Amino acid sequence: MEREVRVRFAPSPTGPLHIGGVRTALYNYLLARKLGGKMLLRIEDTDQNRFVPGAEEYIRQSLEWCGIELDESPWVGGPHAPYRQSERKPMYMQYAQQLLDSGHAYYAFDTPEELDALRARLTAAKVPNPQYNSITRSQMRNSLTLPEDEVKQLLDSGTPYVIRLKVPRKEEVRFNDLIRGWVVVHSSAIDDKVLMKSDGMPTYHLANIVDDHLMEITHVIRGEEWLPSAPLHVLLYRYFGWESTMPQFAHLPLLLKPDGTGKLSKRDGDRLGFPVFPLEWHGVDAETGQPTVSSGYREGGYLPEAFINFLAFLGWNPGTQQELFTMQELIEAFTIERVSKSPARFDQNKVRWYNEQYLRAKPDAELAQYLVTELNEQGIGVDYPADKLEQIAGLVKERATFSADLAREAQLFFERPSSYDQQVISKKWNAQVAGGLTEFAKALPAATDTTPDGIKALLTQVLEQQGIKIGQVLQALRVTVTGASAGPDLMHIMSILGPQETAERIELAVSQLPA
RNA sequence: GGUCCGUUCGUCUAGGGGUUAGGACAGUAGAUUUUCAUUCUACCAACAGGGGUUCGAUUCCCCUACGGACUACCA
Known part of the structure; x- marks a missing residue:
C-alpha cells in the first residue's frame, strides 16, 4: 500500500532562519504539495544551551511571509503533537533503552577530560581518524568494559552518563539518496555517537530518527551537511527494526557565499x-x-x-x-x-x-495602494483620485526595483521642487527659454486636451509661435516641473499633474531662476 | 589528516557519445525614448587537467587537481 507522503522541516531555534534553511523548507513544501502529502514542522530544540529566544517565532513568521504553509506544527498542532522535541523529552529514553536491551547501545561514564585525553592520545599517535569507536571504546569507562555490578552501582549512585550507539567494526552502510544515488560508507568511519546526553536529552541523531519514525515521515529532505551522518541514521533505523518504513533521503546542495569560498553563513549578509x-x-x-x-x-x-x-x-x-x-x-x-x-x-x-519582474506584474491599483501608505508614512499628503494614483504607479513602476523606489519616484507628483538641477540650468536656462516656457504656462490653463499627446501638441504649438525648437527647452521644462534632470516621461507627468499645477510650477521656477 | 560529496559561460543553469554546447542574470554595443530608466536587437562568454573505452567523448570509466561538507554530550 502506498503511504501518504509526509515531509518535515526541522529547524533548531538557535537563531534566525537563513535563506538556506528557507530553501530547504521550500523544497519540502513543494514536494509535499506536489504529491498531495503533508508538510510538517518540528522544532529541534534538544540543545538547551543554544536556545535563542524569539527564534521559533522568527521561523514561524518567515515561513508565513514566504507562503510556505504547514499542515502540522507546534503552532497548529496535529496528530503527532507535540512538535517540539523538548516537549517530547519523556518519550526518547524508552527508545534508547530498546537499543540498550538489544545490545546496540551502551552506557558510557567518561568525563569530558577523559574524552579530551583520548582524542589527544589518538592524535599524538597519528591515528587517521581519532574517535570513540569499536576499537577505542575498549579503553574507556563504559558498560562494555566495566563489570556489570560496577555499572549498576554507577547508575544507582547518579553518576552522569551518556548512552552511545555501538557501531559495528566492519560493515558497509549504504543508502540510495534521491539526489546523489547510492552512497556507501564504511562503518569504521562512523564513531559511537552519543544518543542520550547526560542531561537526559536525546541528541539530534536519536530524536531525529525516533520522531521521523513516529511522525511517519516518508522523505527526509535536508542540507548536504547531513550527508556524512546519514549512514549513522540508517544504522539506527536498522537497529530499531524500522528499516522497511525508513524515509527516503535527499541531500540538497549547499548554498555558497557569493564571493570566496565556503557555505553561506549567517554572518555573510x-x-x-x-x-x-x-x-x-x-x-x-x-x-x-x-x-x-x-x-x-x-x-x-x-x-x-x-x-x-x-x-x-x-x-x-x-x-x-x-x-x-x-x-x-x-x-x-x-x-x-x-x-x-x-x-x-x-x-x-x-x-x-x-x-523587478514581480513588481511590474502587480496591478497598478495595488501599487497605488502601497504608494499612498508609504507616502503618508513619510508625512507627505496625497490628495489624488484613485485613477490618477494608478496612473502614477503605472508610470513609475518601470523605474523601480523595490517597492520603496515607487514612493521615491512618485514623490515629484506630491511635492513641488525644492531645488532645481544646476547642471541643466547652467547649460539650458536662458531668457529665451524662460520666455517660451512662460508662454506655455500661460496657455496651459485653457488647454482642452490634457492627455500626454494633447499637452505635447500644445507645447509644440506655443514654441513654434516663439520660434523656439522643442529640443531647446525640454530639459529645462523638466527641471521647472520636477526639479530633476531625469525621470518618467515628461508629457505624462504634466498630464497627471494637470494644466493648473504644471503652469504654477513653471511660473514658480521662472520667478526663481535668473534668466 | 580521515570519510563523503561535488566540478558546463563571471553567476544560476539546460543538454548529452556525433549539437553552431541552449536559456536567464550580469557585462558590452546599437535602436527606441529629444532625459534617465524601461523596452527591443546584437555581441561577449563555458564543458578543470590527464589517461582510458570508442570510428568518435564535453557526455561513460579511472586518476589528478581544485572546491566543499562532516569529523562535539551542536543541530
Missing part, C-alpha cells in the same frame, strides 16, 4: 551588503552582548513571490526556459530528480531582477 535572512533579525552579539540587527528581504523591499522564485531556482530548475513561477506553478513543476548535485552561489543581481 551584512558583510557583503545583501540580506541572508528572510526577515530582519534583532539579535545580541554573543561576544560583546551588544544588540545586533541583520537585514531581511522583507524589509529590503523584496516581494515574497520574487524571493521564493529566486530561491527555488538555486539548485533546481524545471528544464524549460520558463523563469517566472508562481508558488502554484512551482508545485506543479517541482520534482526532486531535477535538483542539482552541485552547490549554488548566491546571485544578488538575479534576485533584484526577479523582484
Whole structure:
C-alpha cells in the first residue's frame, strides 16, 4: 500500500532562519504539495544551551511571509503533537533503552577530560581518524568494559552518563539518496555517537530518527551537511527494526557565499551588503552582548513571490526556459530528480531582477495602494483620485526595483521642487527659454486636451509661435516641473499633474531662476 | 589528516557519445525614448587537467587537481 507522503522541516531555534534553511523548507513544501502529502514542522530544540529566544517565532513568521504553509506544527498542532522535541523529552529514553536491551547501545561514564585525553592520545599517535569507536571504546569507562555490578552501582549512585550507539567494526552502510544515488560508507568511519546526553536529552541523531519514525515521515529532505551522518541514521533505523518504513533521503546542495569560498553563513549578509535572512533579525552579539540587527528581504523591499522564485531556482530548475513561477506553478513543476548535485552561489543581481519582474506584474491599483501608505508614512499628503494614483504607479513602476523606489519616484507628483538641477540650468536656462516656457504656462490653463499627446501638441504649438525648437527647452521644462534632470516621461507627468499645477510650477521656477 | 560529496559561460543553469554546447542574470554595443530608466536587437562568454573505452567523448570509466561538507554530550 502506498503511504501518504509526509515531509518535515526541522529547524533548531538557535537563531534566525537563513535563506538556506528557507530553501530547504521550500523544497519540502513543494514536494509535499506536489504529491498531495503533508508538510510538517518540528522544532529541534534538544540543545538547551543554544536556545535563542524569539527564534521559533522568527521561523514561524518567515515561513508565513514566504507562503510556505504547514499542515502540522507546534503552532497548529496535529496528530503527532507535540512538535517540539523538548516537549517530547519523556518519550526518547524508552527508545534508547530498546537499543540498550538489544545490545546496540551502551552506557558510557567518561568525563569530558577523559574524552579530551583520548582524542589527544589518538592524535599524538597519528591515528587517521581519532574517535570513540569499536576499537577505542575498549579503553574507556563504559558498560562494555566495566563489570556489570560496577555499572549498576554507577547508575544507582547518579553518576552522569551518556548512552552511545555501538557501531559495528566492519560493515558497509549504504543508502540510495534521491539526489546523489547510492552512497556507501564504511562503518569504521562512523564513531559511537552519543544518543542520550547526560542531561537526559536525546541528541539530534536519536530524536531525529525516533520522531521521523513516529511522525511517519516518508522523505527526509535536508542540507548536504547531513550527508556524512546519514549512514549513522540508517544504522539506527536498522537497529530499531524500522528499516522497511525508513524515509527516503535527499541531500540538497549547499548554498555558497557569493564571493570566496565556503557555505553561506549567517554572518555573510551584512558583510557583503545583501540580506541572508528572510526577515530582519534583532539579535545580541554573543561576544560583546551588544544588540545586533541583520537585514531581511522583507524589509529590503523584496516581494515574497520574487524571493521564493529566486530561491527555488538555486539548485533546481524545471528544464524549460520558463523563469517566472508562481508558488502554484512551482508545485506543479517541482520534482526532486531535477535538483542539482552541485552547490549554488548566491546571485544578488538575479534576485533584484526577479523582484523587478514581480513588481511590474502587480496591478497598478495595488501599487497605488502601497504608494499612498508609504507616502503618508513619510508625512507627505496625497490628495489624488484613485485613477490618477494608478496612473502614477503605472508610470513609475518601470523605474523601480523595490517597492520603496515607487514612493521615491512618485514623490515629484506630491511635492513641488525644492531645488532645481544646476547642471541643466547652467547649460539650458536662458531668457529665451524662460520666455517660451512662460508662454506655455500661460496657455496651459485653457488647454482642452490634457492627455500626454494633447499637452505635447500644445507645447509644440506655443514654441513654434516663439520660434523656439522643442529640443531647446525640454530639459529645462523638466527641471521647472520636477526639479530633476531625469525621470518618467515628461508629457505624462504634466498630464497627471494637470494644466493648473504644471503652469504654477513653471511660473514658480521662472520667478526663481535668473534668466 | 580521515570519510563523503561535488566540478558546463563571471553567476544560476539546460543538454548529452556525433549539437553552431541552449536559456536567464550580469557585462558590452546599437535602436527606441529629444532625459534617465524601461523596452527591443546584437555581441561577449563555458564543458578543470590527464589517461582510458570508442570510428568518435564535453557526455561513460579511472586518476589528478581544485572546491566543499562532516569529523562535539551542536543541530
